[in-house]
Amino acid sequence: MTTETELQHEDDDLLPSTPALDEESPFATMMSLFDEAAARLGVDPAEYAILRKPDREIAVAVPIPLDNGTMAVFDGYRVQHNAGLGPFLGPLRLARDIKVDELRALAAWMTWKCAVLNIPFGGAAGGIRINTKRRSRSEVERAVRRYAADLFGVLGPDRDIVTPDVGCNEEVMAWVMDSISSHERHTENAVVTGKPLSLGGSEGHSDSVARGLRVILRLALERYKLPDAPSVLIQGIGRVGGTLARLLHQGGFRVCGLSDVQGAVYNPRGLDVPALLACRAENGTITECPGEFEKLSNQEMLAMQCDVLIPCAVANAVHSRNARDVQARLILEGAHGPVSARADRILHERGIPVVPDILANAGGVVADYFEWVQNRQGFAWIDAVIQKRITRFMTEAWRSVSEVQLQYGVRMRMAANMLAVERVAKADELRGVYA
């Protein structure tokens, strides 16, 4: 695995293919990736200039009494990037090290992602700068509620919908829902997603990224004429990687490699995924588990023989110095920006297709959208319906991206970026400039 120190020596890799969170100006960096898409599409520069700035940024002071009776003031932010396609939607993160520019990048990223998936939202991102590990549960609750109250009138099912991110669990989302509902004087559960099932949460929300990846994997295997049940390496064993491993194993795929932060296990004949997941749930790591496999470092696993590599853990996992060792014939980006920009070029030269994160891991945003729809209807869908509809949305996005790719003869990443810019610019153009 790439450490931060390693990355700092490698200037080229500081330009990731997707917004990195440790950039000096992640927003500008990320937008520059879309400049090329806009130029290729011939989007009117004046029109595109609108997209290069967030629509609105709000900073709020979040004062709360601490458990010891003293007061503390935390910083809260919400950045709304573009509302051309509909209300804003985007993550809330509770973290010690929140940078506004990072939120800008994330907000824009959400705009593009929703556009690729043809979901009627613009992008937003927000956060509270708070160390959740040092603060008690009730302090965090007070901060979240005060933040929600401060943003009352800004948030709303038709204004801005909040999704869970770093530091947020179901309970945090329930607090946001409750605070907004109390202020509105009516139940307003469509203002947040990732809620508990009993408060308007959606079936399958936590599995959605993995499910989306599975759909994209099947489509990619067909397109690149790879075996129906290929051998797969998965980096990461959390909500995305772990769930995907389970789903693929169930579906008859050969999961040959699996890793967590400590290290990786590998068996070219396939791993016993359920046993490994059960063991990890108990021991906290797979490296200590019994079974028939080789133990490797994370870095070594990425270079093992396989048909498909799915990095679902960290940004820049595949970088310029290990990209040439990758033996996979196809890469799916399960994580956010796991292939660095330079690695992306190397892989392209080597003829290894990379399905970009903006498309591959978009199952999560589809699930957010579904939760919002169900809340608006006041009618919950059964799991089978959700499965079917995730498949439909992912498949349609895949087809649209493939069409752009064919039409312009570009890489899939550029095609996805172009599709996003085209859809958002079109909506902005249709709506015109309000004055």
Added chain:
Amino acid sequence: MSTGTAVASATERDEFNPFLAMAERFESAADYLELDAGVREVLRTPDRELTVSIPIVMDDGSLRVFRGYRVQHNFLRGPCKGGIRFAPDVHIDEVRALAAWMTWKCSVVALPFGGGKGGVICDPRELSQSELERITRRYTASIMDILGPDRDVPAPDMNTNEQTMAWIMDTYSMHVRRTTTAIVTGKPLSLGGSKGRTEATGRGVMLSCREAMKKLGMRPESTRVVVQGSGNVGGIGAMLLHREGYNVVSISDMYGAVHNEKGLDVPDVLRWLKEHRALEGYPDADHLDNDEQLALDCELLVPAATENQITSQNVHKVQAKLIVEGANGPTTAPADKALEERGVMVVPDILANAGGVTVSYFEWVQDRMGYFWTEEIVNSRLEQTMVSSFNEVEACSREYGVSMRTAAYILAIGRVAEVYRLRGVFA
């Protein structure tokens, strides 16, 4: 509305006023329903009328003031629904009549809407795109107190289109500070529009033909169809009928008609039309003028162009056994009477061309839930609505022993009157 001839006699003027015809039909249906004078008065009178002046800085820097209207005829059955037109001859009386027409149309297909209509007096041919945009936005802002997804939902009409609707949606959304796609229908697909909307009216016409044919025991392959018009309704209607195996023998545009007794290759005709902007010169057919077209020997006639086409002057020449009104008001009241006496079935406009407003309703539903249906689902729900509405009107016509048109009005007005009884007089 006038015939354009200054010498027209009073009776002729009356025959050519589709709104007088509608008023007459309203009274006759109200008689069958035995509505008392008070209820009739309520249903005849628009609930609310708003007139606004729209000051606009023109491109040359000068200031002009336009006049705009929004009439809400009746919102007993739900929020008002109806188009907004931009035209030099917009007149408040016409807007009122069209609003009432929308009330009956929504009611006959059982949509939860009342009728509304709006218009701005202006000549779009003399206005730039940015002047049109400013007019649209200012008009929207001026009437927005009475608009809303649960109040009044406009739609495109004469000289307004998807782009106009996008401006309305944007202006409204910015004012209320939240995305409100359900404020207007007929939007572009990318801004909350519905699949299947463009062809909805034509599809509804085709479905009306199909259901009427079933009742009359006619079969598509032995049915010669004459379609007057070739636009959004006539063209798409003809195409769908052709696809369903009907023998479409004639289609027309503003300038004339093409005819081929053995049947037209409809897709080919429409391709020609798109390319040449006129049917003139189309090879595989005879060419007739529009009057001759209506007298063609056929089983099914679909007037889908404009009003007052089948009149007391030419009704005796019409040979069709079945007429399905794609346009609004294509048959005048005296012609209607003559057709009824001859036993020709006329599927009236408020039923036959209600496919458009039905899919507008679907767009509103989809916007409210934020989830969008596939085209197959839109089409199948449109089919359900058209088929069940047709059957209800047909059953009503048998029950009262009246024409399909009178039955449609009885059903529509009866539904509104029933809701009025249930809701009572608000005070």
